[in-house]
Amino acid sequence: MKTYSKRDSQSNSRTQPMLLRIKPSYTTTVKIPQKYKSFFWDCPYGKVILEKFILRILQYGSFEEIKEVYRKYSQETLDIAFKYPCIKRGVKFWIKWWRENGI
16 A cells, blocks of 8 residues: 655655555554564563554564464454555465454
């Protein structure tokens, strides 16, 4: 999902337009479990919004960690996986497969 600002023609790079950030839709604060602390180097207080938590697990987590987060937050994980273009194709495949097969 790419969004462009009105200043695209004025951006520093002539080949790539300026991208705006994607606003989070899940802003509930959750406590970071101890085993995921290494994924959240920029959250020193041990709490993070749900969308950032799921996004980091989808980006840096293993298959089992992603599956665990999907079981806990199934709808949120599905929405976030297909919202961000940085999520790998294989991760999207498994989340969609788990959704279709009722895991």
